[in-house]
Amino acid sequence: DAGSKSGRGALVVLEGLDRSGKSSQCARLLSYLEGQGCRAEGWRFPDRGTCVGQMISAYLANESQLDDRTIHLLFSANRWEKRALMESKLLGGTTLIVDRYSYSGVAFSAAKGLDIQWCKAPDVGLIAPDLVIYLDVQPEKAAERGGYGGERYEKIEFQKRVADHYHSLRDSTWKVVDGSLPMETVEEHLRELATNCIQECQEKPLTNLTW
Ligand code: FDM
């Protein structure tokens, strides 16, 4: 009975390239956890619902142009503006399943050639995830999956560079799941990883991201 005790919720992040299956898997995982009686919410970054999020959304749709460092800081600000709510949800016992987080921030901006340390710096002090699940799909395979939606970063050469940067960000909180396996198999892996994580972190204090 994951999460039915009185401990804090878990911060579970899904990362991966565009078309890696993250969004579908987040939704499936969320409904599974809810079905288990676990208090959980699905979040995503960018959160396009805020003022900052609307600027990001316009940029991604190529409706506006922004300097590379400026958009990087907006993505970070979009996480900062949600930090207080995130903390209160987690401390109140709600698990958050988050589609993209700071790792997207660094991998995508670094793929443009920005310095990695510079990219990491503005996210220091955000809440550190308890678990990062990386859905590993070859950029070529992801591109075959019904094509991209036409947003700014949805090009195979760029996604290849993003994949390299994701690779260099992997640390002990990461679990890599082969995203090319059948959907149900991926789903099963995610259920197990998330359930274990939720149980293990109930009594652990929240920590901040330090990289
Ligand atoms: N993206 C996402 C970034 O470049 N930086 C970030 O900090 C985040 C959270 O935005 F191409 C990129 C990744 C992706 C695009 O994301 C929109 P969704 O998940 O497709 O909405």
Ligand code: MG
């Ligand atoms: Mg996308």
